[in-house]
Amino acid sequence: MTKNLRLRFALACGAVFLLAGAVLIGVVAFVVRQTLEPRAGLGRPAYMRVSNGIYPPYTIGYSVAQERAEQVRRVYQAETVKNVLVVGAIALLPGAGLAALLGWREARWTLRPIRSVTASARRIAQSHDLTERIAHDGPDDEVKELADIVDTVLGRLARSFDGQRRFVANASHELRTPLTINRTLVDVAVRRADAGEDVKRLGESLLLVNARHERLIDGLLALAEGEQKVLDRRPFDLTDVAEHVLDAAAEEAEAAQVAVHRLLDPAPTAGEPVLVERLVQNLVENAIRHNHPGGEVWVSTRRRADRVELVVANTGLPVPPYEIETIFEPFRRLHGDRLRSERGSGLGLSIVRAVAYAHDGVVTATPREEGGLTLAVELPCVEPS
Incomplete structure (x- = not known):
C-alpha cells in the first residue's frame, strides 16, 4: 500500500x-x-x-x-x-x-508513520490477539488519529468477543449440571424392575435427546475454547494425534460399514494437543457419519515446506460448491438433515475452523466429483527442539 x-x-x-x-x-x-x-x-x-x-x-x-x-x-x-x-x-x-x-x-x-501503523495492524491480525494495540507514538496528526480510532475499535471487539466466549462457557457449564441430573434420573427410572415397556421406550427417547444436548454443550464449549488464541504451545506430531483418533473411531466406522484408509507421514507442529485432537476427531467423525454404507474415508498427514497438512476425504452425497462456505457456520448441515441427531450438533466444522484459526492455521473444503468432501487443514511446521 x-x-x-x-x-x-x-x-x-x-x-x-x-x-x-x-x-x-x-x-x-x-x-x-x-x-x-x-x-x-x-x-x-x-x-x-x-x-x-x-x-x-x-x-x-x-x-x-x-x-x-x-x-x-x-x-x-x-x-x-x-x-x-x-x-x-x-x-x-x-x-x-x-x-x-x-x-x-x-x-x-x-509515509513512515503509516508504515509503522500498517506493520502494527498486520502483526495484530496475524497474532489474532485482540489485546494488542497499535499505540502509535507520534505527533497529533491524521495518522495518530487513525491509529487511536483503530485501537478503540480493537478494544470494543476484544470486549465483545470476550463477553461472548464467557457467556457461552458459563451457559454451557450451567446447563451441564441439569442435563447430568436428567440423564441419571431417566436412567434410574428405566432400570427399575417395575418399569413398563412404554416407560422404557420413553426413557430411551429422553436419553437420546439428552445425549444430543450434551454433545451440543460440549461443542459450544469446544468452540469457545477454540476461538481463543493458543499462547502456550507444546510440540507434538500431528501423525500421533491422527493415529489415536482413527483407532478410537474404528468401531464407529465398522458399524457404519465405512472403510478408513490412512497414509500418515511425520508432521511436526506445536500447539494444544487436546484441541488439535478435537479438530481431527471432528473431521474423522464428519467423514464417517456423512457417508453411506460401503463408503470410504481417506486420512493423510504430511509436511509441506514450513507447513504440515492434514487431509480427510470421504465419499457421500454430492456437495454443491455454493454450500462449501456455509458448512463452517454453526448449526449448519448439508442436505437438510438438521433433525438427525446421530450426525452431531452442527458445530463440528465450526470447531475445526476455530481450532485451526487459533493455531495460525487454515482449513479448506473442496467437493469431490464422485461425491463427498475433501477437507484440508494446514498448521505451522515446528521442529522439536
Whole structure:
C-alpha cells in the first residue's frame, strides 16, 4: 500500500512541476514577445537615418526599407519566442523527472508513520490477539488519529468477543449440571424392575435427546475454547494425534460399514494437543457419519515446506460448491438433515475452523466429483527442539 502511495506522491510531484513549468515558460514567452513588439514614440531606428541626421523623404525606397525592417523584426521575434519554448520544454522534462524522484524519496519519510501503523495492524491480525494495540507514538496528526480510532475499535471487539466466549462457557457449564441430573434420573427410572415397556421406550427417547444436548454443550464449549488464541504451545506430531483418533473411531466406522484408509507421514507442529485432537476427531467423525454404507474415508498427514497438512476425504452425497462456505457456520448441515441427531450438533466444522484459526492455521473444503468432501487443514511446521 505504501509503495502505491509513494508512486502516486512522486507522480503528483512530477505533474505539479510539469504544470508549473509549462505555465512559467508560457509566461516568459509572452513577456519576450511583448518586449520585442515595436513601441510608439521611440523614433526610427538608426539604419533608417542619414549621416547628417535628416530623415529621407517618404519615397518608395523608404517604404520598402521600412517593410523589410518589420519583416526582420517579426522573424527575430518569432525565433526568440520559439527558442524560449524549445529550450524551456527541453529543460522541463528532466526537471519533472527530478521532481518525481525527489517526491519518491520524500514520500518515504512522509509515509513512515503509516508504515509503522500498517506493520502494527498486520502483526495484530496475524497474532489474532485482540489485546494488542497499535499505540502509535507520534505527533497529533491524521495518522495518530487513525491509529487511536483503530485501537478503540480493537478494544470494543476484544470486549465483545470476550463477553461472548464467557457467556457461552458459563451457559454451557450451567446447563451441564441439569442435563447430568436428567440423564441419571431417566436412567434410574428405566432400570427399575417395575418399569413398563412404554416407560422404557420413553426413557430411551429422553436419553437420546439428552445425549444430543450434551454433545451440543460440549461443542459450544469446544468452540469457545477454540476461538481463543493458543499462547502456550507444546510440540507434538500431528501423525500421533491422527493415529489415536482413527483407532478410537474404528468401531464407529465398522458399524457404519465405512472403510478408513490412512497414509500418515511425520508432521511436526506445536500447539494444544487436546484441541488439535478435537479438530481431527471432528473431521474423522464428519467423514464417517456423512457417508453411506460401503463408503470410504481417506486420512493423510504430511509436511509441506514450513507447513504440515492434514487431509480427510470421504465419499457421500454430492456437495454443491455454493454450500462449501456455509458448512463452517454453526448449526449448519448439508442436505437438510438438521433433525438427525446421530450426525452431531452442527458445530463440528465450526470447531475445526476455530481450532485451526487459533493455531495460525487454515482449513479448506473442496467437493469431490464422485461425491463427498475433501477437507484440508494446514498448521505451522515446528521442529522439536
